[in-house]
Amino acid sequence: MNVRDSEAVSALLEAAGHQPARTEDEADLIVVNSCSVRGKAEDKALGKIGLLCFSKRERPTRIVGLMGCMAQRLGPDIFKRVPGLDFSVGTRRCGAIPRLVERVLAGETAIHEISSPDETPDVPDAHTESGFSAFVTILLGCNRRCAYCIVPDVRGPEYSRPAREILAEIEALARNGVREVTLLGQSVMNYGRANAVWSPSDAPSAGAFAEPFARLLEAVAAIPGLVRIRFTSGHPSGCTDELVRAVRSLPQICHHLHLPVQSGSDRILSLMRRGYTRADYLDAVRRLRAAMPDFALTTDVIVGFPGETEADFEETRALMNAADFDNSFIFKYSPRPGTPAADMADDVSDEEKRRRNQVLLEDQDLRGVAANQRLVGTLQEVLVEGPSLRNAARWAGRSPGNKIVIFDPLPGVQPGALARIRITRAAPQTLYGDALT
Numbered sequence: 001m002n003v004r005d006s007e008a009v010s011a012l013l014e015a016a017g018h019q020p021a022r023t024e025d026e027a028d029l030i031v032v033n034s035c036s037v038r039g040k041a042e043d044k045a046l047g048k049i050g051l052l053c054f055s056k057r058e059r060p061t062r063i064v065g066l067m068g069c070m071a072q073r074l075g076p077d078i079f080k081r082v083p084g085l086d087f088s089v090g091t092r093r094c095g096a097i098p099r100l101v102e103r104v105l106a107g108e109t110a111i112h113e114i115s116s117p118d119e120t121p122d123v124p125d126a127h128t129e130s131g132f133s134a135f136v137t138i139l140l141g142c143n144r145r146c147a148y149c150i151v152p153d154v155r156g157p158e159y160s161r162p163a164r165e166i167l168a169e170i171e172a173l174a175r176n177g178v179r180e181v182t183l184l185g186q187s188v189m190n191y192g193r194a195n196a197v198w199s200p201s202d203a204p205s206a207g208a209f210a211e212p213f214a215r216l217l218e219a220v221a222a223i224p225g226l227v228r229i230r231f232t233s234g235h236p237s238g239c240t241d242e243l244v245r246a247v248r249s250l251p252q253i254c255h256h257l258h259l260p261v262q263s264g265s266d267r268i269l270s271l272m273r274r275g276y277t278r279a280d281y282l283d284a285v286r287r288l289r290a291a292m293p294d295f296a297l298t299t300d301v302i303v304g305f306p307g308e309t310e311a312d313f314e315e316t317r318a319l320m321n322a323a324d325f326d327n328s329f330i331f332k333y334s335p336r337p338g339t340p341a342a343d344m345a346d347d348v349s350d351e352e353k354r355r356r357n358q359v360l361l362e363d364q365d366l367r368g369v370a371a372n373q374r375l376v377g378t379l380q381e382v383l384v385e386g387p388s389l390r391n392a393a394r395w396a397g398r399s400p401g402n403k404i405v406i407f408d409p410l411p412g413v414q415p416g417a418l419a420r421i422r423i424t425r426a427a428p429q430t431l432y433g434d435a436l437t
Contacts, residue, residue, distance in 0.1 A: 001184050002068065004135035006033045009067065009097050011126035016098035029063045029101060034070035036150050039334045042070050046081065053084035063087075063104050067094055069154040072114050073338075079110045090114030091155045092121035092140065117156045125169040132179045132383075132416030138166050138216065139185030143194060144235070146262075147273045147340040148305065148333065151186055158187070158194040160212070167219055174225035179416050180383060181220065183231040189213050189238025213238070214246040221250040227418060228252055228383060228400070234259040236276045239284035248291045255292050256326075256402040259284070260300035264319025265312035268305055273340070278319055285323050296326045296371075296401030301360060304333040304353035306344035313356050317363060326371050326401065327429065328364045330357050365428045372403065372426035379422055380405060380433070386415040397421075405431045 009031060010020065021027035030052055034045040045066075052064045065087045066078060072090035079085055087100045092115035100111050115121065121140050141156040142149075170181055185191060192198075192212020209215045220229055229252045236259065247253045259281075263269050266277050288295045301316060320328065332353040335342040382397035382405045389396070395409040397419060407421050413435070421433040 001135075001137070001186070002033055002035055004137055004184055005068065005094055007128055007135070008124040008126050009033075009094050011128045012095060012098050012124055013101070014128070015126060016101075018098075018101075028059075028061065029065070031065040031067055031097065034066060034068040036069035036073050036154050036336065038331065039336065045070055049082050049085060053082055056084055063101060065089070065097065065100065065104075067097065069150070071112075072154040073150065075114060076112050079112070085110065087111040088113075092119065095122035095124045115156065121156070121159050123161055123165075125165065125172075127173065129176075132177060133182070133385075134173050134178045134180070135182050135184055136166060136169055136173070137161070137184045139188055139191050142186040143190070144187060144275065145273055145340075147271060147344075148302065148336065150336040150339055153338060155186065158190060160185075160191050160193075160195055160197045162199070163197050163216055163219065164199065166216065167223070170220055170226070171223055174223050177225075177416065179226060180228040180230070181226060183216075183220070183229070185231075186233065187235045187238070188231045189234055189243060191216060208249070209242055209246055211240060211242045214240075214242045217246050217250060217253060221252045226252055228254055230254050230256065230402070232258045236281045236284040239288060241287070244287055244291045247288075254400040254402065255294050256296040256298070256400065257288065258298045258300075261319065261323070262300060262302050263305065263308070263312070264316035265308070266315075268308055268312050268316075271307060271341075271344075272302075272305060278315070282319065282322060294401065296403070297323060298327040298402070299323070299325050299329070301328055301330045302333050303330060303356040303360065304348035306333070306341060306346055306348070308333075308348055317360065320360065320363060321367070324367060324371065325364065326403070327368060328360065330360045330364070332357050368428035369426065372428065372431055375403075375423050375431060376426050377423060379420055379436070380431070382407070382419050382421045384413055384415050384417045384419050399431065403431050404429065405433060407433050407435045410435045 032045055032049050035041040049066055056062050063086050067089045069091055071088040078088050086104045086109050089096055093113045096113055103111055123137055139160050141158045142152045143158045145152055197212055207215055207218050209218050234257050261281055262272055264278055335346055380399045382399055384397040388394045388406055394406050397405050399405055405421050413419055420436040422436055423431050423433040425432040
């Protein structure tokens, strides 16, 4: 989501006449897109904008701006913490940045714009030349109030974009050569639950699906030129029978879902206010894999949440083994100001958080190897991305299950093409194979 916001602002600035700089040192205008989901992210953003503002002593005409969650959370106080910052814009106003830059060029400074929770977000549909794959925002904000999460405060309540806007954006991308889109939302499967998204002219009234998100998937899948559709992030409550049927029946939808679990302990899940139980989560996993045995699952986990005992942690380990995740992103709990969890005793030591983090990482390496080993000998349809970052002589792409596949390129195969790759070797996070076509 942050990558998409940054891309949209870059495209808007280019449309306003600005040109991308080749390096940071050459830039006359630098905008830092900030994240508040963890304390470390904010610390890094503050350090960065502090250095950039300090650089204005030697380059007094340089403009430095801040956008995103930290700008929304800190409000006007950011100008006290970072003297020399020219503008700060909140999460639902990023489309205003070209206008704010013009105001700075006209002599203003310390300009601050944030959105109120009840206003309609500004969602730019501008894209840079992004090749064959693109992110498309369909839902902003979040109505869930997880105890540890700052997102509802900084990104506001859920707002689903009208379907006609989303479909027009994707149709334009497809006409420009995009073959894969990833639909974005903090709780993406909630699309259409908080506000009306369809009008009679948006899509044919007769379709296979009634739920707003499944109906949107069906409409996106009908756009000529698209070969792959992904969406993130999920929530177990969104894994309805209709959603499962849509993913199974629409061939463009990849059989992969990022489904954060956060904990395997019912007691901790309740304290986290996640809105599901261990059994609920595993039932969602069961239904997805029963319908699609090749379905790949990735997840997020928090270790060391206030009150998490060793028994709670072991329940998380057990759930992760039962769910057999293809990959896991594991985070040490850090309190966020203003969240309910910030008032709880942070009673798991940093040393113990690190230990639990490492245990889960080691577990995941074993699961990742086993999951990938099962794919050795199979034929995977890979969307080609181009030369591998580690070895330019070999190429890389992604399987429908979102696994990186490394292979020797065939003559005439270009980024964006679909290649058939026979898998010959597996590592915890990577597959290797031979291209057949």
